[in-house]
Amino acid sequence: MTENSIDHRRLAKKLTWRDGMAMALTLPVGLFVTFGYLLGVVGAWTAITVWFIGAVISFLQCKVFAEMAAMFPRDSGGVARYAIEGWKKYFAPLGAIAAFGYWLGWSLSISMASVVFGELIEATWFQDNTLAFGIFGNQLGLEHLFALGAMLFAWAFNYFGLKFGATVNKVLGLLVVAGLAVITVACLVSPSIHWSTANLSWSVAGDWRTVAVVFYVTAWTIYAGEIVASFAPEYKDTARDTSKAMSRISLFMIVLFVVVPTALAGGLGEGVVRDNPVNYVAVAFDQAFGGAAWIGTIVIASALLISIISTTADGGRALFGLAQEGMTIKQLxxxxxxxxxxxxxxxxxxxxxxxxxxxxxxxxxxxxxxLGYLLSIILGLSAFLLLRKDRPNWPRPIRRSNGWIPFVAVLVVFNVFITAIGVLNPELLGYGGARESLVAVAVLLFSVVLYAYRRVVQDKLPMLWRLPAPAMPHGADAVALEHEMRQMHSSPTHLANRDPMTPTELEKDPL
Structure with missing residues (x-):
């Protein structure tokens, strides 16, 4: 395939729902990164309950996002793109804020996961290392070189085709799932680990606001099943593959965030997990199998690599979708x-x-x-309500019942509440403060500057705060939607004796 034969504004359609799930196997990283730190302010039962509630909410939100993914089968960017479509008729810069917030939420986790990856490698195999150097007043070491290597590794796997990166994620993902399954069972049955509910508590350092902030700071991982929607235009069957991947990864999350922390905290004790916030899985392997801490390190390192690969892919597509819509520099x-x-x-x-x-x-x-990530979720959910009102006749290969409309409104209010409490009270977790929130606000406001630059300087268009929104798809979008509708209504299992007005399996509400 030559360079000239490529449409430089269209993504390749090579993925299946299994590839989408492989990219979403980044999600266990949120468990590894946050659980130990949370046990400093809440007990294990409290954290697990917060995660369970959040994972159920995420499952329901993914049902909503699946409808919008099928509405715009050619558009990259996932949740942020739906926010752009829903809000541009009312206040277009909100779309830019949503997209930059989404990108910020996913993208900056790359550096976080990379540093943790480097620390794990150094602590396990290079304990005697003394390499240290300073840059702009910050002390760096060997772990940061490993982190940089992990970033370049993820970039290379994504740059030369997402299918290859997804294949690597499948292999690493199976390793992570197998490792978690083994240590979960070991914590429950190993004679060297004494699992007990007495090791788990409902403690809260503070009041209800502390619990709300815990939900806020972990929303980036418990809501993250929506990541598969970012790859919607790259699935061979956009509507079906997106919906399948979202449903399956969301159910996996519900099980993951209940069973694994219950087994680990109940076996090791909250104190051990709290004192080893990054490598408590390695500690569990060591206690269960004697001298096998390195296996736990490999499991965690693999999960972190999956995270870095997936978030690199997702962050890049968020920027690409933003540029496609004319809301940031056209070079992207x-x-x-x-x-x-x-x-x-x-x-x-x-x-x-x-x-x-x-x-x-x-x-x-x-x-x-x-902050940026949750704003994008809020604006994406509210876009569902706006699109139902403004584009009632737009073809929807997946259509939820009207009963979802008030339910989504409740989800929007809930997420606004959690975000407000989290932004105003970050110190309740024992770290962070106003500075971090101000940094996020500054980046989001800068997105409006880039939006203005694209319109006024690059596109030489007048600055508009409201953009026209078509009531029906046109051109290539209409052709793509017609193709999706035809695929949805021509499933081999439903061709015979099917009433054309009967919803397909994907259109039926399971709730």
Whole structure:
């Protein structure tokens, strides 16, 4: 395939729902990164309950996002793109804020996961290392070189085709799932680990606001099943593959965030997990199998690599989708010869390498990025309500019943409440403060500046705060939707004796 034969504004359609799930296997990383830190302010039962509630909410939100993914089968960017479509008729910069917030939430977790990856490798195999050097007043070491290597590894796997990266994620993902399954069972049955409910508590250091902030700071991982929607235009069957991947990864999350922490905290005790917030899985392997801490390190390192690969892919597509819609610099509206948004991926990695060098603790990075992510979720959910009102006749290969409309409104209010409490009270977790929230606000406001630059300077258009929104799809969008509708209504299992007005399996509400 030659360079000239590629449409530099269209993503390659090579993925299946299994590839989407493989990319979403980044999600266990949230468990590894946050559980130990949370046990400093809440008990294990409290944290697990928060995660369970959040995972159920995520499952329901993914049902909503699946409808919008099928509405725009050619559009990259996932949740942020739906926010752009829903809000541009009312206040277009909100779309830019949603997209940059989404990108910020996913992208900056690359540097966080990379640093933790480097720390794990150094602590396990290079304990005697003394390498240290300073850049702009920050002390760096061997772990940061490993972190940079992990970023470049993820960039290469994504730049030369997402299918290859998804294949690697499948292998690493199976390793992670197998490792978690083994240690979960071991914590429950091993004679050297005495699992007991007495090791788990409902303690809360503070009041209900502390629990709300715990939900806020972990929303980036418990809501993250929506990541598969970012790859919607790259699935061979956009509507079916997106819906299947979202449903399956959401159910996996519900099980993961209940069973694994219950087994580990109940076996090791809250104190051990709290004192080893990054490598408590390695401690569990060591106690269960004697001298097998390195196996736990490999499991965690593999999960972190999956996270870095997936978030690099997702962050790049968020920028690409933003540029496609004319809301940031046009140079990012481009794909390389492998059908991948290479410039966006490269910019993403360069930014994270800079953040890793210049910014302090990885958890502070997470706190700064979380505001943008939750804003994108709020604007994406509210876009569902606006699109139902403004585009009632738009073809929907997946259509939820009208009963979802008030339910989604409740979800929007709930997420606004959690975000407000989290932004105003980050110190309740024992780290962070106003500075991290101000950094996030500054980045989001800068997105409006880039939106204005694209329209006024690059596109030479007047600055508009409201943009026209078509009531029906046109051109290539209409053709793509017609294809999706035809695929949905021509499933081999439903061709015979099917009433054309009967919803397909994907259109039926399981609730």
């Amino acid at each position: 509206d481009w794909v390389n010869r492998w059908g991948v948004p290479g410039r966006s991926l490269t910019l993403d990695v360069l930014l994270n390498a800079t953040v890793m060098v210049l910014v302090g603790h990885p958890v502070s990075i997470l706190l700064a990025s979380n």
